[in-house]
Amino acid sequence: MPRMTMIEAIRDAHAIAMEDDPDVVVMGEDVGYFGGVFRCTAGLQKRFGPSRCFDTPISELGIVGTAVGMAAYGLKPVVEIQFADYMYPGYDQIVSEAARLRYRSAGEFTCPLVIRMPTGGGIFGGQTHSQSPEALFTHVAGLKTVVPSNPSDAKGLLLAAIADPDPVIFLEPKRLYNGPFDGHFDRPSVAWNRIEAGEVAEGRYEIPLGKARVVREGADATLLAYGTMVHVALAAVEESGADVEVIDLRTLLPLDLETVTASVAKTGRCIVLHEATLTSGFGAEVAALVQAECFYALEAPILRVAGWDTPYPHAQEWDYFPGPARVARAIQTVMEG
Incomplete structure (x- = not known):
């Protein structure tokens, strides 16, 4: 291809x-x-x-x-x-x-x-x-x-x-x-x-809207991300050394809740990662859904890793972005929970 x-x-x-x-x-x-x-x-x-x-x-x-x-x-x-x-x-x-x-x-x-x-x-x-x-x-x-x-x-x-x-x-x-x-x-x-x-395959093909992709299989925790943060998630998993399952949501709405909950039910731990600000970000909705659907499977609180609750900080954007080090620390925290 x-x-x-x-x-x-x-x-x-x-x-x-x-x-x-x-x-x-x-x-x-x-x-x-x-x-x-x-x-x-x-x-x-x-x-x-x-x-x-x-x-x-x-x-x-x-x-x-x-x-x-x-x-x-x-x-x-x-x-x-x-x-x-x-x-x-x-x-x-x-x-x-x-x-x-x-x-x-x-x-x-x-x-x-x-x-x-x-x-x-x-x-x-x-x-x-x-x-x-x-x-x-x-x-x-x-x-x-x-x-x-x-x-x-x-x-x-x-x-x-x-x-x-x-x-x-x-x-x-x-x-x-x-x-x-x-x-x-x-x-x-x-x-x-x-x-x-x-x-990229030649010619026409369609990826159905509302279907997530398991990018990396794992057993210790589930890391949910989309867009650029999928690549950050993969780098963070390598840095952490944990066996973390990484899921690329791809479509936020409709959300592939079936794939998400199946993963969290297997791992018992969940981190939601996005670049946007934390408060009222899409990760809050995902965390609420996971909490409701996987309550009895969870071994630790759901964590969110996101941008700061500030207007976009041009001069500090590389601190604002959730990078692999921040995500790796979240993985360590959720594994200790």
């Missing part, structure tokens, strides 16, 4: 979806001639024409609102928001229109819309280019939320999201876009340097 970066895999998914279905259109700021700020849509306008891949005004509210109308009409828009931090002006359209369209029309209309957003930090983007707002979407009934951790999953999950009849929020970790980090960061840890281009 060819090796691709996540950017290349996402671009390939776009091209396959547009080739297979003339109703698929790509829209957003600079996605056409320029190919997107991260080049995820490069070449699509030249290949499919400006009516299938086109630039929009700088108005997230207008972009999402227009896409909702297009979806209701029968098209399948794939929207790129340049950074997840920019989605707030369009959040009302996502919550009040896209998420509710099927319900408010009693099923007469659906909203086959995908909204792609680069998420997370690690590129020195500062407070307005580094946020991880996934919990704002998982709280909203009617939305599905996806966060891939590798190129192969990014392609398969994106193709499944485009084929889905309901709105999907597709969050793409920026630190995973281009493969290995080149060492220019202040404090790159072992985990960042292990991220590489991966094997």
